[in-house]
Amino acid sequence: MEKLIELDHKLFLYLNNLGTETWDWMWIAISDKWMAIPFYAFLLYLIFRNFGWKYSLVTMVAIALLITCTDQMANVFKDGFARRRPCGQEGVMEYSRQVASGCGKYGFYSAHASSTFAVAIFLGNIFKRKIPKMMLYLIIWASFVAYSRVYLGVHYPGDIFVGMLFGILIGYLLYLLQQLVIKKMKLG
Numbered sequence: 158m159e160k161l162i163e164l165d166h167k168l169f170l171y172l173n174n175l176g177t178e179t180w181d182w183m184w185i186a187i188s189d190k191w192m193a194i195p196f197y198a199f200l201l202y203l204i205f206r207n208f209g210w211k212y213s214l215v216t217m218v219a220i221a222l223l224i225t226c227t228d229q230m231a232n233v234f235k236d237g238f239a240r241r242r243p244c245g246q247e248g249v250m251e252y253s254r255q256v257a258s259g260c261g262k263y264g265f266y267s268a269h270a271s272s273t274f275a276v277a278i279f280l281g282n283i284f285k286r287k288i289p290k291m292m293l294y295l296i297i298w299a300s301f302v303a304y305s306r307v308y309l310g311v312h313y314p315g316d317i318f319v320g321m322l323f324g325i326l327i328g329y330l331l332y333l334l335q336q337l338v339i340k341k342m343k344l345g
Contacts, residue, residue: 165315169243172307172314173253181256188257188269188305196298200280207287212344216283219335220276227275227327231268231320240265244310257309267312267320273299274324275331282332299324 176184186192205213242264243249244257277299281292303321306312312320 161315165313166243166246166249169307169313170249170252172304173243173310176254176256176308184305184308185256187301188309190269193302203288204280204283207284209344211342212339215338215342215344216335219331219338220279223275223279223327223331224272226331227271227324228268230323230327231266231271234266234319235263238265239263240316242311243313250310253310255310257311260311264312264316265319266323267303267306267316269306270299270303270312270317270320271324271327273302274321275328276324278325278328279332279335282329283335 201213201217204216208216240263242261243253244255244260245262274296277292277295281295284291299321303317306317307314
């Protein structure tokens with residue numbers, strides 16, 4: 158386990174130190190959940206346009222459940238594992254770029270990575286017939302958000318990887334649940 162943690166620290170320092178002040182603003186914006194509101198509004202518009210209001214309502218409830226689930230699971234893990242974030246970890250923070258304005262206490266695992274990948278998998282599956290490349294676009298977006306957390310100095314790559322895995326699992330499970338509800342309601 159020590160070797161894995163050491164590798165995670167080294168990979169973090171390598172990736173984090175690739176950044177430059179020139180691009181800091183962009184990665185801060187990518188990581189900011191409020192900056193994503195126009196993107197989410199556009200996705201919501203696509204859902205309504207392609208599936209109608211009843212289907213969209215069920216989908217919105219599922220997305221709310223998905224975000225709540227990924228966020229709360231990440232908090233349980235953060236408190237349970239109590240792994241310091243790189244911006245608060247001695248031996249790491251002295252050598253990293255701290256771009257984020259805040260640090261937070263614990264970082265295992267990344268709620269940003271988990272929720273964005275959950276949304277990407279969930280919506281990618283919903284759109285797979287209507288907009289076949291949507292899954293690819295959403296995974297690219299989720300990857301940028303996930304990497305932004307390393308760039309900003311608040312998560313190790315391992316935090317991101319585990320967050321991605323949980324997000325993919327939760328996103329797919331909620332997609333299956335949403336499809337079951339849609340089928341029972343005879344909306345699809």
